[in-house]
Every structure is written in C-alpha cells, then in structure tokens.
Amino acid sequence: MTPIDATGPSGILSRKALTQDQKVVYTRILVILGVVVFWEIAGRFLINPAFLAPPTHVVRALFTTIFASPEIRYAIWLALVEVTIAYALAVVVGIAIGLAVGITEPGRKAMFPIIVMIWVIPNITLLPLFMVVFGLGPVGKIAYAFSGGIFPIMVNVIAGMRNVNQLYVRGTQSMGGSRLDELRHVVFPNMVPSLFTGLRLGMIVTMLGVIASELYVSANGIGYYTRLYSEVYDPAPLFALILTLAVISITLNELVRLAERRFTRWRR
Amino acid sequence: MRAILLNRGIQALFVLLVIAGWMWATEVRGVSRLFLPPLDSVAASFQRLVSSGAFYEALKVTLSTVAQAYAIAVVSGILIGYLVSRSRFSTAVFEPVISGIFAIPLTLFFPLFILFLGVGVSSKIAYAALYSFFPVCLNTIAGLQSVEPRYIQAARSMGASSLEVFRHVQLPAAFPVLVNGLRVSFLICFAAVLGGEVLMSVEGLGRNISQSAESMNTASMYAWIVFVILTAFVLNMVVTFIENRAKEY
Amino acid sequence: MIDRPPAGNVAISVRNVTKRFGERGGSQEVLALDNISLDINRGEFVCLLGPSGCGKSTLLNIIGGLFPASEGEVLIGDKAVRGPLPREMAFVFQESTLYPWYTVIENFRIAQKFQRIPRSEWNDRAMEALKSVGMASFSKHYPNELSVGMRQRVNLARSICMQTPIIMMDEPFAALDEQTRMVLGEDLSALLAATGKTIVFVTHSLAEAVFLSDRIFVMTARPGRIKEIVRVEEPHPRSPDFMLEPRFSELRNDLYAMLREEIRRAMASLRDPQSGEAA
Numbered sequence: 001m002t003p004i005d006a007t008g009p010s011g012i013l014s015r016k017a018l019t020q021d022q023k024v025v026y027t028r029i030l031v032i033l034g035v036v037v038f039w040e041i042a043g044r045f046l047i048n049p050a051f052l053a054p055p056t057h058v059v060r061a062l063f064t065t066i067f068a069s070p071e072i073r074y075a076i077w078l079a080l081v082e083v084t085i086a087y088a089l090a091v092v093v094g095i096a097i098g099l100a101v102g103i104t105e106p107g108r109k110a111m112f113p114i115i116v117m118i119w120v121i122p123n124i125t126l127l128p129l130f131m132v133v134f135g136l137g138p139v140g141k142i143a144y145a146f147s148g149g150i151f152p153i154m155v156n157v158i159a160g161m162r163n164v165n166q167l168y169v170r171g172t173q174s175m176g177g178s179r180l181d182e183l184r185h186v187v188f189p190n191m192v193p194s195l196f197t198g199l200r201l202g203m204i205v206t207m208l209g210v211i212a213s214e215l216y217v218s219a220n221g222i223g224y225y226t227r228l229y230s231e232v233y234d235p236a237p238l239f240a241l242i243l244t245l246a247v248i249s250i251t252l253n254e255l256v257r258l259a260e261r262r263f264t265r266w267r268r
Numbered sequence: 269m270r271a272i273l274l275n276r277g278i279q280a281l282f283v284l285l286v287i288a289g290w291m292w293a294t295e296v297r298g299v300s301r302l303f304l305p306p307l308d309s310v311a312a313s314f315q316r317l318v319s320s321g322a323f324y325e326a327l328k329v330t331l332s333t334v335a336q337a338y339a340i341a342v343v344s345g346i347l348i349g350y351l352v353s354r355s356r357f358s359t360a361v362f363e364p365v366i367s368g369i370f371a372i373p374l375t376l377f378f379p380l381f382i383l384f385l386g387v388g389v390s391s392k393i394a395y396a397a398l399y400s401f402f403p404v405c406l407n408t409i410a411g412l413q414s415v416e417p418r419y420i421q422a423a424r425s426m427g428a429s430s431l432e433v434f435r436h437v438q439l440p441a442a443f444p445v446l447v448n449g450l451r452v453s454f455l456i457c458f459a460a461v462l463g464g465e466v467l468m469s470v471e472g473l474g475r476n477i478s479q480s481a482e483s484m485n486t487a488s489m490y491a492w493i494v495f496v497i498l499t500a501f502v503l504n505m506v507v508t509f510i511e512n513r514a515k516e517y
Numbered sequence: 518m519i520d521r522p523p524a525g526n527v528a529i530s531v532r533n534v535t536k537r538f539g540e541r542g543g544s545q546e547v548l549a550l551d552n553i554s555l556d557i558n559r560g561e562f563v564c565l566l567g568p569s570g571c572g573k574s575t576l577l578n579i580i581g582g583l584f585p586a587s588e589g590e591v592l593i594g595d596k597a598v599r600g601p602l603p604r605e606m607a608f609v610f611q612e613s614t615l616y617p618w619y620t621v622i623e624n625f626r627i628a629q630k631f632q633r634i635p636r637s638e639w640n641d642r643a644m645e646a647l648k649s650v651g652m653a654s655f656s657k658h659y660p661n662e663l664s665v666g667m668r669q670r671v672n673l674a675r676s677i678c679m680q681t682p683i684i685m686m687d688e689p690f691a692a693l694d695e696q697t698r699m700v701l702g703e704d705l706s707a708l709l710a711a712t713g714k715t716i717v718f719v720t721h722s723l724a725e726a727v728f729l730s731d732r733i734f735v736m737t738a739r740p741g742r743i744k745e746i747v748r749v750e751e752p753h754p755r756s757p758d759f760m761l762e763p764r765f766s767e768l769r770n771d772l773y774a775m776l777r778e779e780i781r782r783a784m785a786s787l788r789d790p791q792s793g794e795a796a
Contacts, residue, residue, distance in 0.1 A: 027361045031362075109271075110279050113279075120500060120501065122462050125473075125477055125493055125497070126493065128480075128482075132481050132486060207373050208375055215375070215378060215379065216467055230379055230382065238379060238380070238383065242376050245376050246373075249373050249376070250371065
C-alpha cells in the first residue's frame, strides 16, 4: 500500500487519511459479508442441510424457536443469572483473598507461587467433581464458574500490590499520612489497573465456566437444548442458540472493558 | 535466610491445612464418602489405575489428540498469520476480526463439532485446533508487525526473495513473541482437548473423569483428577523450559 | 566552623548528627554522615551542596524525620524530631510525588486531609497555592497530562498549600531543563521574600546554590561533614541580573575550588566496590 502523499495541502491530506481508515473498515465489512454470503450458498446448495444451516434459516429459527419459546428463554436467562452470581462472588472473594494475601510481603511471597500453581490446573477437569458434590442444578454451575473466576482476580490483585513505588510511600509519610493512608492512597490505587485486568480475565473464565457446565449437563438448561437440537435434522435452532449466547458473551465482556477504561483514565 | 524459612513455613502450613481439612471432613464430620472419599481409598484407586495401565492408555489418546490438533493449529496459524501481515492494509482489516472471534467463548461452538464430526476423536481435534489456532496466528501477526520495515527493505534491495526475507529477517525478529504464542497455544490446546473429552467423548483422560463421576465412583474420579493435574504440571514445566531455551537461542 | 546566628531566631538545629548504614561493626557498614552540627535561621534560604554520595539527601531526610539518625538529634524550634512533622516541614522531592491516580486538586485535598486541616479550607488553600505558581487552570488535570516542569510547579504549590514554616527540597529541579530551572528559581526567591519561609535546598548545581541561597553548607565526600559555610549577601527576591555580577562568578569559582577535591574523592570511591549510597 503506498504511503499517504504528504505533499498536498492539509485539506486534501486530511481527506486522504480519513479515506484510508474508511477503506479498511469497508474492506472488513465486505469480507464479512462475503463470508456470510458464502455460508448462505454453502448451506443451501453445497453442504448437507442436516449439518450446516444457512444464515437465513438461522435468523428465522432465532425468532421462531429461540425467542418464541419461553422455556428456552428461561434457560438462557438462567445461564445469565448464573454468570452474574458467579462473577459477583468471584470479584468479592477474589479481591478479599487477594488483599489479605498481598498486604504483607511474606504472605505475598509465600502464597503467590502456590496460587499460580493451582491456576495451572485445567479447570474443566474439576467440572465432574463439582457436579457430583453440588448436583446438576444451578448451584453446582455457579460454584464451578466461581472456582475458575476467582483465580485471575486473586492473582492480579496480588501482583498489583507488588512493586509499590517507594517514592509515593515516602511522599505520603512526609505529608503526615499513616500506614492506613498509605494503603488507601498508594497501595490500593496502584493495584487498580492490575485489578481490572484480573476482572476482565475473570469475566471470561466465569463465562466459560457457566457455558461448559451448562453444556455438560444435558438434563436441563442450555445443555438440554443443545442436545435436543443436535438430534433433529434441522440444526438452525442450534446455530441460533449459539449465536444468541455468543452475542450475550461479547456484550458482557465489553461492559467489563468499558469499566476498565473508565477507571484507568489517569494512566493515559 | 529467615525470609526463606518464613516463606516455606507459610506454604507448608497451607498444605497441611488442606490435608488436615480433608481428613477432618471425612473422619470427624463424616462428610459423605461420596463427595470426599478418604485419602486411602483414593490412593488405592490411583495405585490400581497405574498398575492396570489404564492411565497410560488414556494418556496416549489424549496426547495424540493434542498433538494432532496442535500441529494443525501451528501450521495454519503461522501460515495465515504470515499472509495477513504481509501488508499493513490486510493486517488492519483482518487482525481485529481474528482477535474479535477469539474474544467469543469458543466452547460455545463445541456442540457444532459434535454435530459435524461425531463423538469420536476427530471432533476434539477440530475443536482444539480451532481454539489453539488463535494465539499462534495473533502472535505471529504481532511478531511480524514488530519487524522494522527498513530491515526488510534492506534485504529486498540486496536481492533476497520473499522466502529468504521471511527466513532471515522476519522470523528471527518475530521469534520471541512467536514462541510465547506457541507455548500459550499448547496449553490452550491441552485444556481444550481435556474439555472436549469431559463434555462428550468416548475415550481419553477427560472421558475417564466424567465417566467415574457418572458411575459415582468418586475415589476413582479423584485418582484420575490427580493424574491429570500431574500431567498438566509436567507439560507446563516442559513447555516453559522449551520456551526459555528457544528464547536463548 | 559553626556559624552561629543570633539566638532565638533558629528554625532548625542539627546537633552532632551521625548516620551509619549497614550492620553495626559489620563489613558492609558505611559511615554516611559524620558528626554534623549546624543551625538554620528562620526565613533563611539554605543550601546543602556537595558531590554525589556525600549524604546531603540523607541529611535532609534526617532533618525531616524520614530517617532516624544513628547519633545526635535535630530540633525544630525546641521540638526534637522523631518522625515526620507535617505541620512544620513540607517536602518537595526530585521526582514528583503527586499521586498519578488523582487529579491535581484531589492531590491537594488528600495532602490537607493527612494534615487534618478542616475540609472547608481545602479548596481555597489549594487554589491560592496553585495561583501562586501559575497553575490554577490545571486543577482538574491528571499529573500524567502535565509536563515535567508543570508537575514540579504543582508539587511546589502543594507544599506551599500546607502552609508550613519550613520547606525541604531535595534537588527538585534536577530533572528540568535549564530555562524552566531558572524561572522556577526566580519564583522560589520571590516566594521566600513574600512569605518569610525557611527553605532547605539540596543541590549539586553550583549556580543554583549561589543564586538561591543566603548560606551554603558545603559538604565533603563520604563520610559527609560540613567543609565550609559560604554566605551570599544579596536580598530576596533575586533577579537574573544577579547572575551577571562579578560577585556571582567569584562565589561560583570559590565553591568549585572547594568542591574539586571532594568531587575527585567521591569519584575515586565510586570505583571502589565498598561504596553505594543508600538513600
């Protein structure tokens, strides 16, 4: 791509710069549209309709099956509630434990490696365990998702409490601040950016936890419907269900990201 | 010196508390043996599964699945990453799309893989390959983007072909980021395979965990979980070791 | 060696202060300050001048109560210093200690909160102090949004806002360019004349020391002792014209002569692995 010509008068220059960005966006839209069109053609004419539902059918199924059926809406709603509760718990408990461990240096140095070690364990291996202990209902799913979500939060809270710039500690002391003031005005704000990274990761993990546990249990919830729609010859409702859940996931993620931007304004 | 002792002391205390908690829950409070079987029965199950070779068989299945998925992910990831980053324009167009898709919990698509490929190993390979494609591709793009264009121009002006430019300029510069992506991708691949096996499969480590759970054989389930955890630790250490060695080179 | 001011006018009294770092009697023990005694008057601008590693920052921190002395004591008026005295002394460090996560005005509020100043006074005192350094329109900015020079001005304003009789400054202009340094130096001189505060200023810049101070305490290389006390007779507020007078250059050259051997000694000891200032 040739670089933008810098020799034109500034009016033309700014117009060209805008077009470059617009070009990127339009191309991207074209590509995505192209994929959707290809998907439509493939679904209708090329691939066995028992496997690939074309986008038009998916959209239709979205309204006829997903939005129309109160049972499915309830299942989706329940999954959303599970994510919310699990995440809220993970945030509160994760921050609490993170602060408790991170506040003292020996505590931090001792427990941080342990926590990171536990974090390495693939969460999914514990899913059947949670289902055994808590049963196949929402409680087990919340517990499982919670168990996954606290780790990034804890780890990031602790990590954020390291490397406190001594300059600010001394500044606080010189102004007559107490140890408590140090914690409130130096340690805690210093930790906040790291905290938000943890909150973002925590949301992703919590959502994955709810999704995995819902899919695992085919007796109720989302898992029931994914199994149901896999067994009929029209997979459009299955696609539609997955699409709906994907949109919800992205929305929740974006909310956390917005919060992150709002609270770390001072960095930029 | 004192600091190290204090450190180890706190850690040992933690481990002891966990074990003590387990024993107290099972012996003293009699928490149902179903949820929390006594440690010796778990140990016995573990012993049995080792000697019968069941661990080994399942491990073979899981690792071979991981290997195949990983191979697909790495090859396609590097290839597509390279193609996308060939021009600033295509990077600007495609990179946000790729990272956008990765932001969706891909586990949602697992039922589609079962639909397309059945409950056997191939659905797990495809699912894990999809998941672990992204870190490789995104890191390849990021790594290649970080190569300063003047180095590429210099090489081209000396008559190097595209392949030679890739091999001698781009690849070495992008290497650390790429290797990091390869490590992350491997761990994701392993987790994805396990996940697929737990959710719906016929064999493999994950399958054994969920199967023991279904048949309420909790001692056996714990034994399998311990084995998988050990495997995860070993793999993690190996992969980190390889990454560090590769970075030195 | 001790220049005694008229009695009853002493703001800070340093008596036989010695500072050691490292284990007592151990191989790592470093004598940073050796039996320092000096008096600083009210309303005086005093500089601690010396080569790198001479302990001038350490001395400042000890006077300010941020470090304990190994021996000796410091008196503010008639109070012995056992810890920070935020009502007596405000600090300006080389790097801005403004909290980056609060805006300028929030920083001022927090500082006053630490000092237990009543809430109703916060805004007025803050805006007045900011006005005196010309930064009143930046009260809602984050420190990151300001240039280094502006940040130091706000830093200075914060210490003014505390309305302490003494301001301690540890190489506050070292990170700034020369022009900003000169402008801020002028402002500082004007501040002194207007408020009658006592200012203790650490620097290794000769020109800065001569331009700003009423008296300069020239220190030796480690272990730090007071080598000489130099008077600068020129009323505040000082104008840049002062720098053009022959007196100014003479003083500068005198200081350089005093410091030359100390600087060489300090550099020699840096090559010796035994050194390494802790402060």
